[in-house]
Amino acid sequence: MDVHIKYRIGKSGVFQVVVAVLAFACVVPLMFILFYILKAGITKINWNFLTNLPKPVGETGGGIANALIGTIMLVLTASAFAIPVGILCGIYLSENRKSKLAYWSRLCIDILQGVPSIVIGIVAYFWLVKPLGAFSALSGSAALAIMMLPTIVSSTEETLKLLPDTLREAAFALGMPFHRVILKVIIPCGFSGILSGVMLAVARVSGETAPLLFTAFGNPYLSTNILKPMQSLPLLIFNYATSPYNDWHDLAWGASCILLIWVLLLNIFTKLVTRKWKVQL
Amino acid sequence: MKSMKGLALAVVALAITAGMTMSSCGDAGNGSGADSSANKGGEDNTILGAGATFPNPLYSKMFSEYNKTTGLKVNYQSIGSGGGIQQLTAKTVDFGASDAPMNGKQDSALSAPVIHIPATAGAVVISYNLPDLKDTLKLTPDVVAKIFLGDIKKWNDKAIATINPGVKLPATDIQVAHRSDGSGTTNIFTTYLTKVSKDWESKVGKGSSVNWPVGLGGKGNEGVAGSIKQTPGGIGYVELAYAIQSNMAYAKLQNKAGNFITPSIASVTAAANITIPADAKVSLTNTDAPDGYPISGLSWILVYKEQKYDNRSADKVSKMLKLIQWMIHDGQQYSAALNYAPLSPAAVAVGDAQLKSVTYDGKPVLQ
Amino acid sequence: MDTSLNNDLITRPDSMLGRVISSAKLRDAVKGIKRIKRSHRQIRTENVFKKTLVIVALSTIVLVLGIMVTLAWQSTLSIKASGLGYLWGKVWDPVQDIFGAYPFILGTLLTSFLALIISIPFSFAVGIFLGEYFPNGLASNFLKNTVELIAAVPSVIYGFWGLAVLVPIVRSFETAIGVTPVGLGIFTSSLILAIMIIPYAASLARSMIQMVPSNLKEAAYSLGATRWEVIRSVILPYTKSGLFAGILLSLGRALGETMAVTMVIGNTSLIPKNIFSPGNTMASIIANEFTEADHPVYLSALIELGLVLFLVTVVINMLGRRIIKQFTQD
Numbered sequence: 001m002d003v004h005i006k007y008r009i010g011k012s013g014v015f016q017v018v019v020a021v022l023a024f025a026c027v028v029p030l031m032f033i034l035f036y037i038l039k040a041g042i043t044k045i046n047w048n049f050l051t052n053l054p055k056p057v058g059e060t061g062g063g064i065a066n067a068l069i070g071t072i073m074l075v076l077t078a079s080a081f082a083i084p085v086g087i088l089c090g091i092y093l094s095e096n097r098k099s100k101l102a103y104w105s106r107l108c109i110d111i112l113q114g115v116p117s118i119v120i121g122i123v124a125y126f127w128l129v130k131p132l133g134a135f136s137a138l139s140g141s142a143a144l145a146i147m148m149l150p151t152i153v154s155s156t157e158e159t160l161k162l163l164p165d166t167l168r169e170a171a172f173a174l175g176m177p178f179h180r181v182i183l184k185v186i187i188p189c190g191f192s193g194i195l196s197g198v199m200l201a202v203a204r205v206s207g208e209t210a211p212l213l214f215t216a217f218g219n220p221y222l223s224t225n226i227l228k229p230m231q232s233l234p235l236l237i238f239n240y241a242t243s244p245y246n247d248w249h250d251l252a253w254g255a256s257c258i259l260l261i262w263v264l265l266l267n268i269f270t271k272l273v274t275r276k277w278k279v280q281l
Numbered sequence: 282m283k284s285m286k287g288l289a290l291a292v293v294a295l296a297i298t299a300g301m302t303m304s305s306c307g308d309a310g311n312g313s314g315a316d317s318s319a320n321k322g323g324e325d326n327t328i329l330g331a332g333a334t335f336p337n338p339l340y341s342k343m344f345s346e347y348n349k350t351t352g353l354k355v356n357y358q359s360i361g362s363g364g365g366i367q368q369l370t371a372k373t374v375d376f377g378a379s380d381a382p383m384n385g386k387q388d389s390a391l392s393a394p395v396i397h398i399p400a401t402a403g404a405v406v407i408s409y410n411l412p413d414l415k416d417t418l419k420l421t422p423d424v425v426a427k428i429f430l431g432d433i434k435k436w437n438d439k440a441i442a443t444i445n446p447g448v449k450l451p452a453t454d455i456q457v458a459h460r461s462d463g464s465g466t467t468n469i470f471t472t473y474l475t476k477v478s479k480d481w482e483s484k485v486g487k488g489s490s491v492n493w494p495v496g497l498g499g500k501g502n503e504g505v506a507g508s509i510k511q512t513p514g515g516i517g518y519v520e521l522a523y524a525i526q527s528n529m530a531y532a533k534l535q536n537k538a539g540n541f542i543t544p545s546i547a548s549v550t551a552a553a554n555i556t557i558p559a560d561a562k563v564s565l566t567n568t569d570a571p572d573g574y575p576i577s578g579l580s581w582i583l584v585y586k587e588q589k590y591d592n593r594s595a596d597k598v599s600k601m602l603k604l605i606q607w608m609i610h611d612g613q614q615y616s617a618a619l620n621y622a623p624l625s626p627a628a629v630a631v632g633d634a635q636l637k638s639v640t641y642d643g644k645p646v647l648q
Numbered sequence: 649m650d651t652s653l654n655n656d657l658i659t660r661p662d663s664m665l666g667r668v669i670s671s672a673k674l675r676d677a678v679k680g681i682k683r684i685k686r687s688h689r690q691i692r693t694e695n696v697f698k699k700t701l702v703i704v705a706l707s708t709i710v711l712v713l714g715i716m717v718t719l720a721w722q723s724t725l726s727i728k729a730s731g732l733g734y735l736w737g738k739v740w741d742p743v744q745d746i747f748g749a750y751p752f753i754l755g756t757l758l759t760s761f762l763a764l765i766i767s768i769p770f771s772f773a774v775g776i777f778l779g780e781y782f783p784n785g786l787a788s789n790f791l792k793n794t795v796e797l798i799a800a801v802p803s804v805i806y807g808f809w810g811l812a813v814l815v816p817i818v819r820s821f822e823t824a825i826g827v828t829p830v831g832l833g834i835f836t837s838s839l840i841l842a843i844m845i846i847p848y849a850a851s852l853a854r855s856m857i858q859m860v861p862s863n864l865k866e867a868a869y870s871l872g873a874t875r876w877e878v879i880r881s882v883i884l885p886y887t888k889s890g891l892f893a894g895i896l897l898s899l900g901r902a903l904g905e906t907m908a909v910t911m912v913i914g915n916t917s918l919i920p921k922n923i924f925s926p927g928n929t930m931a932s933i934i935a936n937e938f939t940e941a942d943h944p945v946y947l948s949a950l951i952e953l954g955l956v957l958f959l960v961t962v963v964i965n966m967l968g969r970r971i972i973k974q975f976t977q978d
Binding site for chain 3: 360361362363364366367386387390454456459461464485486487488489490491492493496497498499504507508511512513
């Protein structure tokens with residue numbers, strides 16, 4: 001064989017190896033992070049850790065029950081705002097692809113997707129905390145809901161767009177009214193896609209700290225009143241990790257570990273859902 | 282096409298008005314807050330406070346103990362002194378806490394007068410990382426100012442060597458570390474430097490976040506401590522409680538009387554044993570007390586003098602005032618274990634007087 | 649008319665009407681009326697449903713405009729005080745009320761672009777590996793899922809890990825190359841950011857590369873091109889604009905990242921001297937000082953930073969999405 005051709009084949013082979021090495025190098029830092037957090041956090045987790053309230057410095061046996069309940073409450077409330085609005089908006093966008101309103105609405109969703117979380121925190125403070133005169137879980141949830149919207153809207157829109165038009169037309173031909181076609185035919189068919197969008201959105205906001213600093217505010221006690229300040233896992237991690245006390249550091253490590261496991265589980269579950277129903281996202 | 286334009290206009294108009302009303306509501310602060318805060322008082326058994334980070338461990342201990350005996354839940358969030366003042370001004374919290382007394386600018390933003398109640402005292406120590414140094418470093422005010430101004434760059438500078446005779450100083454660079462977030466600690470430290478150095482006063486000034494001429498910032502005490510610990514030749518300022526807790530080396534500092542003082546709970550309490558003015562707004566830095574550590578400061582609880590606002594109930598107000606009263610008396614027993622300096626008798630007396638001046642609908646609450 | 653009344657008329661044998669009119673005819677008529685009524689009701693529900701959709705779509709526009717107006721309104725004080733010079737002002741001194749955003753804008757640009765430069769070889773390698781070399785298979789599935797998980801880890805956790813693990817490594821590296829060993833700084837935050845933004849460019853690159861028509865590639869192969877030559881002369885030129893969009897989206901993410909950067913950048917308002925100096929980004933200065941802004945101008949200056957950040961990320965994201973849309977529509 002010609003030397004030149006050998007050289008070209010060799011170059012191609014070298015490049016393939018380089019690409020493979022670089023690609024798998026990306027896995028290393030993630031594994032590093034997972035390993036480190038799990039190692040530092042897993043030993044701190046036990047039943048008391050999950051059910052007790054944080055203790056002041058110098059007393060052992062504190063837990064993070066308030067942050068766990070708080071995070072669940074915050075995310076649930078945010079979902080209650082964001083899921084209906086997000087799905088409805090996604091439906092509008094997929095049903096009216098060419099309208100002017102759809103164009104602008106889509107643009108705004110794109111914008112929202114890119115807004116830094118700290119900016120949303122500032123805005124939520126001026127919209128809900130100052131006018132109401134109180135920090136509240138509600139304002140935190142609103143900030144989180146704004147962050148959830150783009151993911152839910154675009155996953156709904158993309159899923160519904162992929163459904164064949166024949167499905168819709170068949171339903172219309174049977175004389176079903178528009179809303180029933182959507183609610184009884186289109187949504188059930190695109191359910192898994194929408195569900196995975198919702199879960200990704202939940203996973204995204206579960207770990208958000210910046211928008212909660214000035215809205216949900218934190219609370220050392222267990223609170224379920226959404227008009228009052230509420231604790232959450234990321235806030236607890238942020239506050240306790242920057243404190244000088246080892247007891248509080250331990251709480252922060254344990255909380256990081258739980259938050260990480262929760263977020264990863266949500267993501268893996270989403271993967272399973274999309275694979276099971278063969279959804280393209 | 283026409284209707285589309287109309288629609289677009291309507292949307293823009295709606296958004297702008299929404300934004301404006303939201304923002305202007307925000308500026309007014311308490312206007313629309315009345316309804317929502319109606320249910321704040323009454324049967325509700327929580328008090329919301331926010332502010333200084335420095336006393337947070339002590340406060341959380343005090344509030345936890347108080348909760349055990351009275352059942353009152355105090356939610357204290359350590360968002361920083363400036364934040365505490367800002368939130369009290371916006372009336373989103375029941376009490377604020379600050380390591381720095383309110384200044385003119387902050388006072389002018391208030392809708393009603395606020396009183397200062399001293400709750401604990403602490404000190405800022407100058408911590409360093411010189412692994413080979415066996416003795417405790419001694420520093421004078423002038424040298425400290427020059428180091429933080431960047432005028433002294435090496436550890437073996439003549440100025441440092443003359444106050445530390447017989448100590449072998451390395452030829453390494455000095456790495457200054459400071460707080461990146463605004464903080465009462467920074468305020469105490471820069472107030473001190475402003476008092477002792479003309480250069481500092483003209484170039485930098487005092488405040489809870491200043492424009493540092495040299496060094497790198499760390500968030501919170503931990504960030505600064507981290508920089509110092511990890512950088513050979515590092516120097517920075519941290520709170521006493523934190524320095525003791527994390528076994529850091531800290532310098533003896535020359536006070537106004539000329540003595541080199543080791544920062545400790547005793548020397549801070551000594552610094553606070555001076556005449557305290559009736560409004561309690563006093564800086565303990567550069568104290569006249571001969572055995573007092575010069576970079577000390579009080580930490581205050583801030584409340585409105587007239588407590589009847591935003592439909593607050595008389596019950597809630599009296600609960601809050603009793604809590605604060607307990608903090609400056611019985612609560613002080615928890616100070617020493619957490620490396621805070623107990624209040625001097627003079628400070629407690631002033632605090633009591635201040636508390637008794639608080640009114641609800643014009644009538645004093647505590648007898 | 650009440651439907652139950654109709655039913656009564658038909659079903660009750662003793663009813664006058666029931667006896668007079670033949671019941672079968674009446675039943676048909678009533679059924680007709682019922683059907684019309686039902687369809688009326690359905691049309692009404694349908695209209696309500698359609699209107700709700702329109703309102704929801706409108707509300708997203710109102711939301712974004714509202715955010716913009718709020719930020720602009722809250723920063724008027726600072727805009728009035730410092731004018732346009734705010735953007736070029738080199739000093740940030742809250743004590744003297746001098747607010748210049750230049751150090752933070754520079755810090756943001758430095759960290760983001762450095763992060764991009766570090767991450768692009770990796771993210772494109774992932775894209776090429778998954779899009780061209782091994783679109784299926786166990787190893788590629790593992791790689792794909794792992795890379796997607798990188799985007800899922802909360803940024804607070806990246807910050808901790810950076811502080812605990814990366815900072816000491818960077819410090820010893822700095823000692824080795826002879827710069828001041830600080831550990832914290834622009835370089836460290838760029839490293840963290842580089843990891844965090846890999847998935848954004850990678851997943852876009854993968855889907856763009858998969859979209860290259862196979863007849864193009866096959867034509868090149870039939871002319872005797874090697875794999876590398878196909879990638880270099882066919883795939884990369886074809887996906888050029890898509891890859892660029894991926895870079896833009898990564899950049900948008902890097903610009904707005906707050907928590908992780910705040911924890912490792914060193915936080916100083918001085919203008920960074922080199923890439924190892926400590927600095928501050930627009931997002932990190934807001935996170936650091938928003939709580940402590942104790943007078944209105946100061947707070948307003950921070951919100952103005954938020955406004956600038958908002959506008960910059962909006963432009964970059966929209967540009968990126970526009971390019972993707974054009975690419976996918978062709």
